[in-house]
Amino acid sequence: xxxxxxxxxxxxxxxxxxxDIGTLYLxxxxxxxxLGGFFAMVIxxxxxxxxxxxxxxxxxxxxxxxxGLVMVFGAIMPAFVGLANWMIPMxxxxxxxxxxxMNNLSFWILPFAFAILASTLFMEGGAPNFxxxxxxxxxxxxxxxxxxxxxxxxxxxxxxxxxxxINIIATVLNLRAPGMTLMKMPLFVWTWLITAFLLxxxxxxxxxxxxxxxxDVNFGTSFFNAAGGGDPVLFQHVFWFFGxxxxxxxxxxxxxxxxxxxxxxxxxxxxxxxSMVYATAAIAFLSFIVWAHHMFTVGMPLxxxxxxxxxxxxxxxxxxxxxxxxxxxxxxxxxTFETPMLFAxxxxxxxxxxxxxxxxxxxxxxxxxYHDTYFVVAxxxxxMVAGAVFSGTAAVYYWLPKWCGKMYDETMGKLQFWIAFxxxxxxxxxxxxxxxxxxxxxxxxxxxxxxxxNMVSSIGAFIYGAAQLLFLFNVIRTIVAGKPVTEPxxxxxxxxxxxxxxxxxxxxxxxxxxxxx
Amino acid sequence: xxxxxxYYVPDQSRLPIFAALGFGSMAVGAGSWVQGGSPMIFLAxxxxxxxxxxxxxxxxxGENMAGMNNAQVxxxxxxxxxxxxxxxxxxxxxxxxxxxYVRTLALPWLGGEGKGVPTNDVLWHGFEATWPLFQxxxxxxxxxSAQFIGPEAIIDPWHVPLLNxxxxxxxxxxxxxxxxxxxxxxxxxxxxWLGLTWVLGIVFVAFQIAEYxxxxxxxxxxxxxxxxxxxxxxxxxxxxAHVTLGTIMLFIQWLxxxxxxxKPDDNFGFEASSWYWHFVDVVWVxxxxxxxxxxx
Ligand code: HEM
Ligand SMILES: [Cu+2]
Numbered sequence: 001x002x003x004x005x006x007x008x009x010x011x012x013x014x015x016x017x018x019x020d021i022g023t024l025y026l027x028x029x030x031x032x033x034x035l036g037g038f039f040a041m042v043i044x045x046x047x048x049x050x051x052x053x054x055x056x057x058x059x060x061x062x063x064x065x066x067x068g069l070v071m072v073f074g075a076i077m078p079a080f081v082g083l084a085n086w087m088i089p090m091x092x093x094x095x096x097x098x099x100x101x102m103n104n105l106s107f108w109i110l111p112f113a114f115a116i117l118a119s120t121l122f123m124e125g126g127a128p129n130f131x132x133x134x135x136x137x138x139x140x141x142x143x144x145x146x147x148x149x150x151x152x153x154x155x156x157x158x159x160x161x162x163x164x165x166i167n168i169i170a171t172v173l174n175l176r177a178p179g180m181t182l183m184k185m186p187l188f189v190w191t192w193l194i195t196a197f198l199l200x201x202x203x204x205x206x207x208x209x210x211x212x213x214x215x216d217v218n219f220g221t222s223f224f225n226a227a228g229g230g231d232p233v234l235f236q237h238v239f240w241f242f243g244x245x246x247x248x249x250x251x252x253x254x255x256x257x258x259x260x261x262x263x264x265x266x267x268x269x270x271x272x273x274x275s276m277v278y279a280t281a282a283i284a285f286l287s288f289i290v291w292a293h294h295m296f297t298v299g300m301p302l303x304x305x306x307x308x309x310x311x312x313x314x315x316x317x318x319x320x321x322x323x324x325x326x327x328x329x330x331x332x333x334x335x336t337f338e339t340p341m342l343f344a345x346x347x348x349x350x351x352x353x354x355x356x357x358x359x360x361x362x363x364x365x366x367x368x369x370y371h372d373t374y375f376v377v378a379x380x381x382x383x384m385v386a387g388a389v390f391s392g393t394a395a396v397y398y399w400l401p402k403w404c405g406k407m408y409d410e411t412m413g414k415l416q417f418w419i420a421f422x423x424x425x426x427x428x429x430x431x432x433x434x435x436x437x438x439x440x441x442x443x444x445x446x447x448x449x450x451x452x453x454n455m456v457s458s459i460g461a462f463i464y465g466a467a468q469l470l471f472l473f474n475v476i477r478t479i480v481a482g483k484p485v486t487e488p489x490x491x492x493x494x495x496x497x498x499x500x501x502x503x504x505x506x507x508x509x510x511x512x513x514x515x516x517x
Numbered sequence: 518x519x520x521x522x523x524y525y526v527p528d529q530s531r532l533p534i535f536a537a538l539g540f541g542s543m544a545v546g547a548g549s550w551v552q553g554g555s556p557m558i559f560l561a562x563x564x565x566x567x568x569x570x571x572x573x574x575x576x577x578x579g580e581n582m583a584g585m586n587n588a589q590v591x592x593x594x595x596x597x598x599x600x601x602x603x604x605x606x607x608x609x610x611x612x613x614x615x616x617x618y619v620r621t622l623a624l625p626w627l628g629g630e631g632k633g634v635p636t637n638d639v640l641w642h643g644f645e646a647t648w649p650l651f652q653x654x655x656x657x658x659x660x661x662s663a664q665f666i667g668p669e670a671i672i673d674p675w676h677v678p679l680l681n682x683x684x685x686x687x688x689x690x691x692x693x694x695x696x697x698x699x700x701x702x703x704x705x706x707x708x709x710w711l712g713l714t715w716v717l718g719i720v721f722v723a724f725q726i727a728e729y730x731x732x733x734x735x736x737x738x739x740x741x742x743x744x745x746x747x748x749x750x751x752x753x754x755x756x757x758a759h760v761t762l763g764t765i766m767l768f769i770q771w772l773x774x775x776x777x778x779x780k781p782d783d784n785f786g787f788e789a790s791s792w793y794w795h796f797v798d799v800v801w802v803x804x805x806x807x808x809x810x811x812x813x
Contacts, residue, residue, distance in 0.1 A: 170593045
């Protein structure tokens with residue numbers, strides 16, 4: 001146990017070390033982020049001007065689909081699993097994850113899943129073109145043949161998530177150091193525990209959805225076919241029963257990251273710790289009973305519309321508690337604005353905006369106007385990009401010194417922040433206007449009156465894309481040539497067990513558990 | 518012996534990467550197989566997977582017998598198995614949910630109830646919602662040329678399914694007796710009761726196969742016979758697959774019992790399999806009620 005890492009490539013392939021596996025997840029997720037980002041650039045380049053310039057409409061549809069799938073399942077989710085792997089054992093005083101070999105397996109099936117998914121681009125009939133929500137019958141009756149590979153790819157992605165989550169639950173419930181009671185756990189651990197529960201609950205439902213598709217496509221069943229007595233809308237219910245908890249799977253760990261960073265740079269303990277825990281649990285619970293707010297226009301009975309409308313609005317309450325607590329933490333704090341803090345503050349502002357547009361969308365009668373327009377696209381990019389991606393970036397800057405014992409260049413970090421912040425808003429703020437004016441999403445071309453804002457949006461997207469290359473550059477430069485740091489605590493105000501460890505964190509930590517008081 | 522304060526963290530391992538390879542090949546292979554390609558890649562992946570699982574479990578069992586697992590490590594395995602079963606519960610919940618949705622909402626709407634009036638009038642005129650669904654909307658609209666032809670009859674719950682209910686419920690009892698026996702260090706009792714359990718599992722699956730045969734060859738009840746056949750075969754089929762897996766698990770635990778692997782206070786491999794078995798049993802009760810009895 002006392003030895004260091006193995007030599008050569010075998011270190012990464014056969015590893016059972018939570019830090020190695022965390023690193024693998026993080027790099028994999030960044031690679032997927034660039035791939036998904038490339039698809040986004042294709043989309044924005046085509047939408048730069050009205051008319052068809054660069055790609056064919058069929059290919060455009062493949063791009064929107066692959067962009068969504070790769071970003072959600074390949075970039076954001078693995079990034080947070082990577083953070084969980086690195087940080088949870090160090091935060092709760094555990095020697096490693098509870099099930100280290102299964103941990104390796106949950107990572108290494110991911111490259112297979114995405115190799116399968118990416119290879120569909122080169123198949124006859126092209127890649128999946130039915131949107132990341134793969135609604136039937138587009139994904140069944142009218143699907144390209146590659147849908148079968150898509151289905152099995154989703155299956156192994158799901159298996160990876162389930163194994164990863166079981167591992168996290170077992171670790172948190174079973175491997176806490178003596179004295180680390182549940183209500184002493186850092187919020188990042190709490191949010192991940194609840195996220196893992198959500199994952200174990202809904203990934204099997206996604207597996208069920210793609211299995212039904214598989215049967216409908218190949219074996220003559222009629223789940224989603226009214227001719228046999230089924231219903232295409234059934235697909236949407238099953239998908240969103242998975243899909244809505246999924247968006248909280250994406251954002252809850254981000255909440256955890258922000259709840260670590262804001263106190264550190266405000267030099268104050270987190271305001272309302274226990275209310276944060278309860279709010280997280282409340283959000284998780286509510287996320288199971290609001291799914292049909294994605295389906296206000298399918299023709300649900302009025303009672304259904306009303307129920308899902310009010311239930312959805314309820315989510316704003318615990319979410320508001322969180323935003324309130326973050327702001328109260330900053331209130332009268334001795335604040336400084338290093339890169340992680342900048343991203344965290346931007347998170348609070350922009351995520352809140354996304355929450356507000358979410359509230360607008362939750363109003364069933366007006367959603368009939370907004371649905372399937374760019375307004376929805378703007379909404380979910382405010383919560384997923386300025387929410388999840390910003391917090392992931394913040395986390396990397398925040399913990400990078402602990403991981404590799406090198407300090408990033410603050411000026412470059414801030415530069416990246418401002419480019420990303422400005423680029424993001426130029427890209428997505430105008431999409432609110434486009435949506436309200438009626439521009440539908442997922443079309444390769446658009447009416448002339450949408451031209452100006454689309455061009456602005458595309459320019460913003462290229463700026464935002466460039467910021468990511470700068471991010472990559474910053475991280476690599478830090479690892480290769482960053483200023484070495486050795487103090488256990490990189491940030492003056494940072495709290496938690498991970499900051500009691502030497503910097504860089506040794507290969508094995510907490511082989512004997514620390515005593516937590 | 519390991520102590521409470523040192524958690525066993527296994528060294529580097531080659532098992533997971535081979536499992537990933539096996540898993541990946543199964544996915545690729547299945548993708549091409551369902552499209553009419555050859556099943557070879559899938560089968561190769563499955564074979565690799567089986568070998569890895571065998572080696573993996575042998576390793577874990579070996580570690581346990583060598584005393585490397587302290588109480589804390591064992592708790593991790595307990596949590597692992599419990600949450601795995603929970604994920605399986607959710608998988609079945611998804612298919613049960615589909616059944617309830619179709620029966621209580623989708624079909625009545627197709628039949629013209631509530632908001633379904635225009636759908637029924639324009640698209641499926643004359644279609645009536647019944648359960649079991651003997652006449653699909655397709656048949657009403659297209660007659661003989663329909664793609665989905667409803668079944669002529671369905672399985673009578675009070676024959677084979679009732680028998681299977683009795684078999685599976687008894688097997689839950691016998692596996693419990695086996696558990697009590699091993700807790701009292703009664704090896705021969707353990708072997709007897711557990712042996713009876715997996716035999717009952719096989720009998721159940723055999724009856725199920727016979728039932729499917731009857732459905733396909735005599736009743737016209739198939740996967741393609743509309744939503745009744747769809748939900749019927751998908752629910753009972755996945756359940757049957759789980760019974761098969763559970764039977765294999767119990768059979769392996771039985772072999773391990775013969776080799777004397779289990780102690781009164783150290784038998785988690787068996788215990789985990791028995792939890793799985795109780796779980797498939799509970800699912801069956803749900804199936805018997807909602808698919809067979811209330812479905813006829
Ligand atoms: C106050 C909280 C929120 C509310 C009330 C809310 C509400 C909604 C509603 C009603 C829709 C459906 C709009 C339509 O299709 O017409 C929607 C879409 C969406 N939301 Fe939210 N949302 C909230 C937070 C979030 C968060 C935190 C995330 C993810 C991190 C998220 C991700 C999404 C996504 C991905 C979609 C679009 C799915 C698609 O059709 O492709 N939302 N939201
Ligand atoms: Cu939602």
